[in-house]
Amino acid sequence: MEQDYNYYKKIFASTPKPFAFVDFDLLDENIERIVTAAAQKNIRIATKSIRSVFILNYILKKHAQFQGVMCFTANESMYLVNEGIEDILIGYPIWDSEAVAQICQLNQQGKRITLMVDSVEHVHHLNKMAEAFNVTLPLCLDIDMSMDVTGLHFGVWRSPIRSVADLKEVVEKIIESSSVCLVGVMGYEAQIAGVGDHYPKQMAKNTMVTFLKKQSIKQLAEKRAATIQMIENYGISLQFVNGGGTGSLHTTTSEDVVTEVTVGSGFFSPGLFDNYRDFHYKPAAGFAIEIVRKPDTHIFTCTGGGYIASGAVGNDKLPKPYLPEDAQLLSLEGAGEVQTPIVYRGTEKLMLGDPIFLRHAKAGELCERFNHLYCVSKGEIVNKVTTYRGDGQCFL
Ligand SMILES: Cc1ncc(COP(=O)(O)O)c(C=O)c1O
DSSP: OOOOHHHHHHHTTTSOSSEEEEEHHHHHHHHHHHHHHTTTOEEEEEGGGTOOHHHHHHHHTTOTTEEEEEESOHHHHHHHHHTTOOSEEESSOOOOHHHHHHHHHHHHTTOOEEEEEOSHHHHHHHHHHHHHTTOOEEEEEEOOOOEEETTEEESOSOOOOOSHHHHHHHHHHHHHOTTEEEEEEEEOOHHHHSOOSOOTTOHHHHHHHHHHHHHHHHHHHHHHHHHHHHHHHTTOOOSEEEEOOGGGHHHHTTOTTOOEEEEOHHHHOOGGGGSOSSOOOOOOEEEEEEEEEEEETTEEEEEOOOOOOSSSOSGGGSOEEEESTTOEEOTTTOSOSSEEEEEOOSSSOOOTTOEEEEEOSSSGGGGGSOSEEEEEETTEEEEEEEOTGGGTOOOO
16 A cells, blocks of 8 residues: 555545545554654653544553653643543643642642642742642653854753752752652653754754764763663652653664653654664654646645744744655745745646645644544544644643
8 A cells, every 4th residue: 555645635635625644554653663763662652742532542542551641831731631541751840839729739739740840949849839739749840951062052042950059959959849749751852852963954963963973873872871860869769751752763772771752753854864874664644735826837836834833943843745746845935924825846646736745844743724624544534533722722
């Protein structure tokens, strides 16, 4: 079975465009490969890269290695608890007192929502709130995993915990606070997991990134091991040590101290994930726009399509024309707010009303544009499920 232009065109012959879809045959392949790549470590699903409760549950039930989720906001954690999802780690610090209060109540009722901290201020604030609710809040420490080389910060600016001294201060604050407890440590090596090293026509950049990644992988593994050792020296027994993302599975899993890896993007494998040397997952999610004009022989202008990904602005944040093969965006127009011209010189006879299939640069952001995902398997639409947006949810 070849998932080519005519395969999807036939499946969606009577589906109004634009629409988004997930190919479950390809999703299943990705799930299998991710489970294998995780090499016996538990896998925590990054919800931001899925944003559909149906699909989160689908993946969670596929294999015993899937254990819990990493979500991105307090409101999302409450929504997921309501939807029956268990073992939730909020991957980023939260502050809003109303939200913290609600999470205290949920933990009081036996739900499991772990909060992220990286400073004495976070611990103090959460402890004060937890005391008021007479509950012990589980905390996870976020450790910075970036690498500084002269003039370059290779990594992201998130946690200020960069040294053992920084760590000591926060761990001791947690120990002396009566209503919080340290259950986990997370270190996200964004410079390995989230930076492609195999961009077409960018040899120099690829070589530099590959070199830096190699240095960084060694350094961060040593740092993570030292961090865990130091925490254990306080007599703390951690329930989990979380690391990585889709793009670092092959290296994060080789660290003995890591008990679980976070994976999100690999399931849909969006455009940006074509640019890694060490792995390739299948393009399991996409969207279709409709050709409504033909301003020149090889130009097919479609309605919509301007779904640009977040992050540093660059061409790689544009959606990627996927099928028919060799369809391209125009550099001067890109993907537009209401119209997107596509250049195509291939053999398909494209007509008004035909679809052009594209892939978003990032995984979950696609779901912020559509209420539903059509689920495809073995040549037909087998289901139509809601995204967060389709459930009326908008967290960020
Ligand atoms: C804390 C954290 N862990 C893991 C990931 C990796 O997720 P993905 O597999 O979608 O790249 C991210 C992505 O930004 C993240 O912020």
